[in-house]
Amino acid sequence: AQSVTQLGSHVSVSEGALVLLRCNYSSSVPPYLFWYVQYPNQGLQLLLKYTTGATLVKGINGFEAEFKKSETSFHLTKPSAHMSDAAEYFCAVSDRVESNYQLIWGAGTKLIIKP
Amino acid sequence: EPEVTQTPSHQVTQMGQEVILRCVPISNHLYFYWYRQILGQKVEFLVSFYNNEISEKSEIFDDQFSVERPDGSNFTLKIRSTKLEDSAMYFCASRISGNTIYFGEGSWLTVV
Secondary structure: OOOEEEEEEEEEEOOOEEEEEEEEEEEEOEEEEEEEEEEEOOOOOEEEEEOOOEEEEEEEOOOOOEEEHHOOOEEEEOOOOOOOHHEEEEEEEEOOOOOOOEEEEOOEEEEEEEE | OOOOOEEEOEEEEEOOOOEEEEEEOOOOOEEEEEEEEEEOOOOOEEEEEEEOEEEEEEOOOOOOOOEOOOOOOOOOEEOOOHHHHOOOEEEEEEEEEOOOOOHHHHHHEOOO
8 A cells, every 4th residue: 555654743944944845655656746735724735746757846836846766755845945835744645546546645744934 | 726615614513413514626627535634643535526426435434424416516525423533624625637636725623
């Protein structure tokens, strides 16, 4: 069965510093990979996704993630953190079955931005 | 931009009562989902729905739960005889045929 591990339930960085949120997955075949963001009291918003093609994907708000098959990782980065980035970030994977497609979620990482 | 809308945003109900959570998926989408997130825990898949029937459901989705698409726009989750442990954020989601699932803002259910 597929699973997703996000290292660190909380990550704290200073404003302007690099953001790195880690995600590793287990899957027998390369899955589709997603990062979602959840701002306080809001729903889940798609940040970026990897399906096929270029392994470095760019998302909204300056975030990007790189799919590394050899490491089974899909870490999320942003060069310079902004106060508005404070939120919870979820990594999710899915298999490639068309009709019974669902997402398997990581536990989430709460990103804290220090002024 | 089209979005998935959910109502109510927050509902408090007494244990044992029935609850219906409503969702309006994006209009041309074909696949519909319910997920839930118990406070402090992972988001969990409940059920997927396609072509007017359940296509997959998780172990959580037992006889207490049901889904319905009563008309061309709404997609509802009914929880019968609610329990304290049903307190969670319930997310509706939809997708067209591609690989991106779009989520609503969620419905907070508090069972007291």
